[in-house]
Structures are given as structure tokens and as C-alpha cells.
Amino acid sequence: MKIAMIGTGYVGLVSGVCFSDFGHEVTCVDKDPRKVDMLVGGKVPIYEPGLDVLMAKNVAAGRLSFTGDLKAAVDGADAVFIAVGTPTRRGDGHADLTYVMAAAEEIAEALSGYAVVVTKSTVPVGTNAKVREVIEKAAPGKDFDVASNPEFLREGAAIDDFMRPDRVVVGITSERAEKVMGEIYRPLFLREFPILYTDLETAEMIKYAANAFLATKITFINEIAGLCEKVGADVKQVSKGMGLDGRIGNKFLHAGPGYGGSCFPKDTQALARIGQDFAAPMQIVETVIKVNEEVKRRMIEKVMDLCEGSVNGKTVAVLGVTFKPNTDDMRDAPALTIVPALVGGGAKVRVVDPQGRREGEQLLPGVTWLEDAYAAVEGADVVVILTEWNEFRALDLPRLANSMNHARMADLRNVYSPVDAEAAGFEAYSCVGR
Ligand code: NAD
Numbered sequence: 001m002k003i004a005m006i007g008t009g010y011v012g013l014v015s016g017v018c019f020s021d022f023g024h025e026v027t028c029v030d031k032d033p034r035k036v037d038m039l040v041g042g043k044v045p046i047y048e049p050g051l052d053v054l055m056a057k058n059v060a061a062g063r064l065s066f067t068g069d070l071k072a073a074v075d076g077a078d079a080v081f082i083a084v085g086t087p088t089r090r091g092d093g094h095a096d097l098t099y100v101m102a103a104a105e106e107i108a109e110a111l112s113g114y115a116v117v118v119t120k121s122t123v124p125v126g127t128n129a130k131v132r133e134v135i136e137k138a139a140p141g142k143d144f145d146v147a148s149n150p151e152f153l154r155e156g157a158a159i160d161d162f163m164r165p166d167r168v169v170v171g172i173t174s175e176r177a178e179k180v181m182g183e184i185y186r187p188l189f190l191r192e193f194p195i196l197y198t199d200l201e202t203a204e205m206i207k208y209a210a211n212a213f214l215a216t217k218i219t220f221i222n223e224i225a226g227l228c229e230k231v232g233a234d235v236k237q238v239s240k241g242m243g244l245d246g247r248i249g250n251k252f253l254h255a256g257p258g259y260g261g262s263c264f265p266k267d268t269q270a271l272a273r274i275g276q277d278f279a280a281p282m283q284i285v286e287t288v289i290k291v292n293e294e295v296k297r298r299m300i301e302k303v304m305d306l307c308e309g310s311v312n313g314k315t316v317a318v319l320g321v322t323f324k325p326n327t328d329d330m331r332d333a334p335a336l337t338i339v340p341a342l343v344g345g346g347a348k349v350r351v352v353d354p355q356g357r358r359e360g361e362q363l364l365p366g367v368t369w370l371e372d373a374y375a376a377v378e379g380a381d382v383v384v385i386l387t388e389w390n391e392f393r394a395l396d397l398p399r400l401a402n403s404m405n406h407a408r409m410a411d412l413r414n415v416y417s418p419v420d421a422e423a424a425g426f427e428a429y430s431c432v433g434r
Contacts, residue, residue: 001025001184004073004080006103008035008066010046010158010262010329011120011151012083017055018162020064022187027073028066039066047328047355050159070103074110078180081149082107082131083120086266093269095124104131108138116177118147122207122267124274128171128200145177148200150207155261156326167194171203208274211267212285217252218259219288222295225255225433235433236414255433257338257386257412258295260323262331265292296337299412302430303342306382306408312346315405317376320387321356321364328355330363335386339364342384350376354389378403388413397424 001024005016008030016028030036035045042059044052058064067073074080082103089096100121107117117135119128132146148171153161168185172178178197182189189195198206225235235255243250259265268289275282307314321335322328330336335356342349349367353360357369370376373392377383377400385392393415401407401424408428409421421429 001078001180002076003027003184004029004070004077006070006073006080006082006107007084007099007121008039008045009083009085010048010155010327011153012081013039013044013046013055014048014051014153014158014162015081015083015120015151017051017058017064018159019184020058020061021054021163022184024063024184026058026064027077028064029070029073030066030068031070033068036066036068047326048155048158049326054159070106071110074107074115075112077115079116079118079147079184080107080111081118081120083151086121086123086270088266088269093273095122095266095270097123097127097130100127100131101134104134105138108135108142111135111139111142111144114143114176116145116147116180118149118181120149120151122150122211122263122270123148123204124208124270125201125204127204145172145174146200147172147177147181148203149181150203152207152210155329156324163188165193167196169196169198169203169206171198171200173200208267208271211263212271212282212288214252215259215264215268215292216284216288218254218256218264219291219295221253221255222258222432223291226295226298228255228433233433238433255414257299257334257432258292260331260333260336262323262329265289265332293337296334299334299338299410299432300341302412303338303382303384303410304345306410306428306430310345311342311382314347314381315379316342316347316349317373317380317383318342318349318351318367319353319373319376319383319385319392320389321351321353321360322387325387325389326355328359330356330359333387335360336363338384338386339367343367350380352376353387354391356387374399374403379405381406382408382410384410385413385415388415397421397426401425 003024003026005012005028008028016026020026038045084099084103086095128146128148170181228235239253242248243253272282272286323333343366351367352370352373407426411431414431
């Protein structure tokens, strides 16, 4: 199959590279010339483990290329995937579909023969139908179908998620489109990964419902963690005891500083807005959004409490700012709420993150960046573990404690335990739900 992938972000680039690895001929398009230059030069503009090697392999095999020229990429393609951003629209919480619709218009002009125009971006119910309208209006008479193919990959484990998905969801309206989509995903089908064909609206809904459910699960355990702290229970064991129940499952049950990232915050907000628009309020999701904000505020209080109520003049070392490990993505990371509150409270904040600095430098003004956890913590009054990168999971705690002005730790990912911290000589240790 000949595929054009519009957008080379976390989803578009990973999907494009993986499709080429399936044996398809893929051209990835981006309107950001800086990204295209990097990609043409063999560099990966984002941090995603394993992507550089897989990309180089498929470029060398002649199956994968990059361009800024959408028309050339779409010409003769069997399928054109839209994988552009759908951020929260300023002011009202809706998904901003400007990029999707602009891409659809450009694709319309460029279509040269029958093709399936596939939306991979996360979009509200009804968007694929609108994409069809936009194309029909911009270029009447063109031979095409639309399909909805939401993506479920996780940053940090994106290649494995794409290559070994729990399921592939494809919304279609014609047998012709089903055939093309079936051919594209055939390598997965042969390995018996389930492919679920639905109508367009159902496919669109599955993505929002799945993300909102996962955000709810995280928020549920975060709220339980708050109660555990009051009643003297240990949330880690509560999670374990709950998660061993096959009906519940152990994933997404780790208490922490609140969910963040490029999907859950914006997708929960968009789903809440869709519910309001259709007079079917998503009351659980609306509450989840509210509770998640409270969870983040509670983390700030934890750090303040460790410093006798104020961080003014204190040196705070923050380990990790990306929304989770193994990504450089800072979008809606809890750090963007917590770190500015510490800076605003008068703290001198030092930050270390293995991949977050490039993005974080613009988003977190007033902090000092360091390359190494031990250097950041030396002489500090409190250390905050905000993202559980492997680098921060096996720190020499006695060395840390010894080097600090005040040996205090806010372990917001429950990496260590009160016993570890006390044995290492920490004078105070605070974690989540224990
Ligand atoms: P991103 O912001 O990283 O990348 C989007 C890319 O599209 C950018 O490089 C941008 O320059 C490019 N672009 C925008 N308009 C274009 C156009 N007209 N022509 C060519 N290129 C264009 O976004 P992302 O994180 O990859 O997310 C893309 C979509 O996938 C979103 O809807 C998101 O909700 C969804 N999604 C994301 C993830 C994730 O983990 N990031 C997971 C599942 C689904």
C-alpha cells in the first residue's frame, strides 16, 4: 500500500515508521520545515525509545521518506492519514479542529485517484463526517472514502504499542475502504491482534471513552490515596489488593501527582464539552477533571508542609518534569502546575530531567537546570521526585541525604518508602497515600 501520513508528531511519526516497517511505502508530511529538515537529515525531532533505529532501517530500505510537499505525498496514495494535533480550543474546552480541517482541505486538492482519508487524530463524534463534507466542498467529484482510525499508543512505549496493540479500531462506511484498511493492518491481523470495524461515530467515541475511563481510574486511586493518608492505610497495598481482582486489573492504579500529558487532560475536557452540547452531561468525567486539579494542588501542599509551611528562600530540587518517564513531552505535565507554584512561593528551584529540558526551558521560567540529580540536590532544603525516570529510581539515598542542607523528600511517585528514607538519614519524607 502507498500511504501518506500528514503530521509527524508523536503519533504521525511513530505510525508512519511502523507502517513502513510493515512493508508499506510511506511518505510523512509536516508543515514545520524544521521538523522536515531534521527528518530528511535522519534525525528524530522527538524522544521516543527505539524510533531512531526503526526509522533509519526503513529509510535505508527505501520504504520511508519525508517531505513538506503534501500534494506530492498524496498523489497516488491508497490511504492518507491525518495525524495532526487536536489541542484544547482556547476558552471553551472543545477540541480545536483547525489543523484537521486545514489538512482535509489541502488533501482534497491533492487527491488524484481513489483514496481513503483516515483520521488518526483524536476527534469528537461527527468530525469524520465533517472531513468528508470539507473534501467534497473543496474538490467536488473526487473519488474517496473517509475512515476513523483512532490511535491508542502511549508515548515512551509507542513502537511496541503500535506493533502489538490490544486492538485496532477502524470506523468505515464502505467495503472499499474496509478493504484498504484491512490491507494496511494485515501484518497485525495475521498475528491475531483484534481489529474492530465500526461506524465512524462509534470509532470516534471509543477513543474518548477509553481515555476518559483511564483518567478516571488514575483519579480514583489518587482520591483513595488522599483518604489513605487520613486513615493510616497504605495506598500501594490498596492498589495491589484491588488490582489482583481480574475485573479491576492492576494498570493505571498507581497513586501520584495527578494525570497530565498530551491526551488525558484535553480529551477529558473535550468529552465533557461534547456531553454538555448534547445535553448528556458527563458528570463523572467533569468530576475527574476537577479532582485532578485538586490532586496537583495537594502535591504543592505536601512540599510546603515539609518546609514548615513556606518554601520562601528555600532551595528545592525537582527530579523529573515530563508528564511521565521515557518521553520529552511536557504538555499538561503536573510539573507545569507544581513548579511555578514553588517558584511563586519564593523557592530557588533546581530541575533535572533526562529529556525534558528542551521543552521545559521555555515552559518553566525562573528555574535552574542541572544535568545530574546529585548536583541538583546538593545543599537543597527539599528534594521532590515528580517523574519516575529510571535514573531516579535507584538513587544513593544516604549520599543524597548527606549532601542536603535539610534532608527532606517529597516522593510524589512512591518510588521509595518511609523506611528507606529514614534508614538513609532523611529527617522528613512525604509520599502519596501512605
Ligand atoms: P503533535 O503536536 O506532536 O504533532 C502534530 C504534527 O502535525 C506537528 O508536527 C505539526 O507541525 C503537524 N501538522 C499540523 N498541521 C499540518 C498540516 N496541515 N500538514 C502537515 N503537518 C501538519 O501531535 P501528537 O501528539 O502526535 O498528536 C496527534 C493526534 O493524535 C492528536 O489528536 C492526539 O490527541 C492524538 N493522539 C496522541 C497520542 C500521544 O500520545 N501523543 C496518543 C494517541 C492519540
